[in-house]
Amino acid sequence: MNTRILLLLAAMGLPALEAQQRTSGFVPTAGGIQLYYEKIGAGPQVIIMPLGFILQPDFERLASPGRTLIFYDQRNRGRSGADPRATLAAEVADMEALRAHLKVERFSAIGYSYLGLMTILYTLEHPSRVERVVQIGPVPMKFGTEYPPEHRNQDSLESLVSKAAVEEVLRLRQEGFHEKEPRAYCEKEWKVTRYRLVGDPAHVEKLGPGHCQFENEWPIRAGKFWAEVRMKEMQNLVVPRDRIAALKQPVLTIHGAKDRNAPYGSGREWAATLGNARLLTVPGAAHQCWVEAPGLVLGAIDTFFKGNWPKQAAKLAK
DSSP states (O other): OOHHHHHHHHHHTOOOOSSOOEEEEEEEOGGGOEEEEEEEOOOSEEEEEESHHHHHHHHGGGOOTTEEEEEEOOTTSTTSOOOTTOOHHHHHHHHHHHHHHTTOSSEEEEEETTHHHHHHHHHHHOGGGEEEEEEESOOOSSTTOOOOGGGOOOOOGGGTSOHHHHHHHHHHHHTTHHHHSHHHHHHHHHHHHGGGGOSSGGGGGGGTTOSTTSGGGSHHHHHHHIIIIIHHHHHHOOOOHHHHHHOOSOEEEEEETTOSSSOHHHHHHHHHHSTTEEEEEETTOOTTHHHHOHHHHHHHHHHHHTTOOOTTOBOOOO
16 A cells, blocks of 8 residues: 555544455456456445546545445446447446446445446436445536536636647647547646646646546547537436435535536535435535545545444535
């Protein structure tokens, strides 16, 4: 366990487990797609986290003797197989395939960004399998929902990073550099777009070097997929609010008040609609809020998975 994690664990009062049982591998799913996963620990409380390649470096500190943490990359993401037509329904089915393959009876889930929606879709389809859910920066229930100005962040990328840096990335794309040198372009684009993920630009280096080592994350692939497939799917997605309101599982919705990728109002709407939910607001933070406030966010999640509501979490009026 590296020094950074040890220090953060100590600051949060969480145990540092030097010798944890670790396994990794691939799970076969529909269409022959292989999902990469890493499993840490062997405790009775199981927590499953998609987008493992993003979450694992920080969320490993949730480990404890009584828990099993399972990180995995969805189809078309990270180290898993590529599927340029992947649907949300396929991702729900993949979560179920992973659960069955690893012989997990019941688990809690952490869904970041659009996976805050996907994990709820899974819970609606497989309610007997889910104990608790954490949503972090969840996208709106309905694409295009307008929220009050105080519940959305509309500052521009140019206000966070130099105009010249933005124009340089645009020029490279116009010249086709993203197609000729996809990894090199990915790294250059990350240096600019990463600023959207933090509320305070001073925190940007905490995000790390990005994920351009994975071909699935290159803009030529990920950007095309989101523009041509996932965004169109989400525009047409209708999730009945009465079904969401009827869910009994405790849900902790965590949202940065300065989120630019999924508006803060979205987190408030989820917390007010779900049958048994509370909202943890992270002041001044954006989409990757746990990087800016690790003690608050990860401490709250740890408390929640111990069966208690974090004291900072608020119950919103329906």
